[in-house]
Amino acid sequence: MAAGQDNAKHGREGRAIDAVFFDLFGTLLDLSALVEDCEQAAPGRGRELAPRWRAWQLEFSWLRTTMGTFVDFDRVTADALEAAMAELGLELASATVETLTSAFERLPVHPAAPGVLGRLRSFGVRTGILTNGSRRTLAQVVARTGLDRMLDYALSVDAVGRFKPDPAVYRLACDESGVEAVRIGFVTANGWDAAGAVSFGFRVAWLRNDLSAPFPRVGAPSPMIATWESVHDVLLVCS
Numbered sequence: 001m002a003a004g005q006d007n008a009k010h011g012r013e014g015r016a017i018d019a020v021f022f023d024l025f026g027t028l029l030d031l032s033a034l035v036e037d038c039e040q041a042a043p044g045r046g047r048e049l050a051p052r053w054r055a056w057q058l059e060f061s062w063l064r065t066t067m068g069t070f071v072d073f074d075r076v077t078a079d080a081l082e083a084a085m086a087e088l089g090l091e092l093a094s095a096t097v098e099t100l101t102s103a104f105e106r107l108p109v110h111p112a113a114p115g116v117l118g119r120l121r122s123f124g125v126r127t128g129i130l131t132n133g134s135r136r137t138l139a140q141v142v143a144r145t146g147l148d149r150m151l152d153y154a155l156s157v158d159a160v161g162r163f164k165p166d167p168a169v170y171r172l173a174c175d176e177s178g179v180e181a182v183r184i185g186f187v188t189a190n191g192w193d194a195a196g197a198v199s200f201g202f203r204v205a206w207l208r209n210d211l212s213a214p215f216p217r218v219g220a221p222s223p224m225i226a227t228w229e230s231v232h233d234v235l236l237v238c239s
Contacts, residue, residue, distance in 0.1 A: 017203060017235050019177045020120055021153070022113075023164075023188035024131035024138070027207065028147065029107035037103040041096050048088055056080035056087075058192070061132060061163035070161040072134040077104055105137050109145045112228035116187075117150040119232050128153030130173050130186070132163050153177060165196020173202075185235040187226070195220040205234045 022028050031054065038053070039046025057080035064070055078101045085092065092100070117127050128151055131138055135156045142148040153176055160168045174181055181201030188194050189207040195216045198204040204223035206215075215222060226234040 016183060017125060017185045018183045019126040019128065019152070019173070019179045020185035020187060020235060021128045021130040021155075021173045021202075022117075022186075023190060023193050024129050024133050024141070025104060025107070027187060027189045028109060028113050028129065029104075029141070030110045031107065033107050034103055037100060037106070041092055041100045042090055045088065045090060049084055049090065052084040052087055053081050056083040065163045065166050070163075072136075072158055073132045073163075074134045074137060076163075077101060104133075105140055105144075107141075109147065110228065114147075114150060116228055116231050117147075120236075121150065123232075123236060125185075125236070126152040126177060126179075128155060128173065128177070130155045130164075130169065132157050132169075134158055164193055165199075167196070167200050170197055170200040170202065187231055187235075191216055194223040198223045203235060205231050207231075 025031060034054070035046050035050040037046075038049040042049055057077055060076045060080050060083075061073070064076065081097065081101055084090075085097075120127055129138065129142070129147070133141070133156055135158045138154055138156045142151065142154050148154070153173070155172050155176055157163055157169050157172075159172055160166075162168050164170070170181070170186075173179075173184055173186075177184070182203070184202050185205065186194075186197040186202040187205045187207065188197065189209050191206065191208070191213055194204050194206040195218055199220040205226035206223040207227065208225050224234050
């Protein structure tokens with residue numbers, strides 16, 4: 001028996017996880033590059049603009065889910081950029097704004113991600129993306145980065161018309177994979193996403209990049225804290 005087959009057989013016998021889904025923005029894709037794009041568009045203001053843009057992006061997604069006014073994440077991203085610019089008193093040329101709006105599509109893959117995906121798959125674990133991103137952006141990203149060769153599923157919230165952390169989004173992973181929630185692992189660097197996923201019933205590895213960041217006090221069970229290097233052990237070995 002080949003080594004890969006032996007690993008997969010051993011994993012199936014000893015693990016409680018059959019599939020692992022990853023968040024996209026800020027997890028598989030490195031958000032730190034957003035500062036560089038913002039700095040190019042607004043010299044000297046990039047470190048202000050990037051975090052405010054991201055904050056408005058998330059706030060608008062949560063508001064639209066609560067209000068039942070869903071539009072895809074590309075529209076949310078564009079609206080959030082306008083809000084951040086207005087908040088900071090920035091006026092940019094329309095061509096610059098158009099280029100900057102697509103920055104989320106150009107984010108680089110976290111350097112540790114391919115190795116983690118490959119290791120999980122070598123143990124027979126199915127892998128996927130579960131993202132707020134639109135179907136269009138998701139398709140472009142996975143093709144550009146080569147992640148499509150490492151994934152069994154690439155799921156966008158467009159299918160349910162709601163954004164994370166709505167339970168309907170996490171249910172997509174169960175519906176598409178045919179795996180029950182307790183046998184699905186979820187990896188995210190976003191605390192609010194970790195709270196939503198662990199509340200739904202996933203086994204969650206929270207990549208707590210900022211060690212001072214508190215877990216949201218929303219009544220959710222605590223996720224497991226992980227690094228990229230420990231994702232496999234946290235989700236499979238400790239199952």
